[in-house]
Amino acid sequence: SAVISQKPSRDICQRGTSLTIQCQVDSQVTMMFWYRQQPGQSLTLIATANQGSEATYESGFVIDKFPISRPNLTFSTLTVSNMSPEDSSIYLCSATASRIQYFGAGTRLSVL
């Protein structure tokens, strides 16, 4: 299994600013992902964080808006840039161990 620590757990930000979310896994994992979840909705994959190379973004998400870093096999960050109220959501980090996906507790972001 994998235990995932994500921080901050929540934040309230002003329009036009950026927030970086950190994700730490307790073991080396091959794959890490970032999801967004609107209230009452399912998970939307933002991107796959690739170690040592650029992240792979899903349709509708771009690197300029959601830059991702993955410097090693246990850590990743997601930045939400130039935020607007539409970015208010829960952002979830996940990692795969033995082809099973585990999730962090999420970051609840509110943009004013």
Next chain:
Amino acid sequence: QKEVEQDPGPLSVPEGAIVSLNCTYSNSAFQYFMWYRQYSRKGPELLMYTYSSGNKEDGRFTAQVDKSSKYISLFIRDSQPSDSATYLCAGYNFNKFYFGSGTKLNVKP
């Protein structure tokens, strides 16, 4: 058509009832199936995973996969108010995970 379809509910049952949560999927190449439980304001928590057709039991929970009909189920016996949450099913294939939209379950005391 979405890869994984799930009735969003909400599903409301009395305490002690047997709950049946269901998903259908379209991709016959799925290798693994998972069920997650998500409490309000929390991240999804893995409940069970299964590789093949048949049943897998863990305490009060039973996961069932029928690959011939592309149908997966989660049964909860003796449901408790603490089981009130949203339940997400997922399929895995070639390093990608496909999630259902989640079923919200409310177990009334």
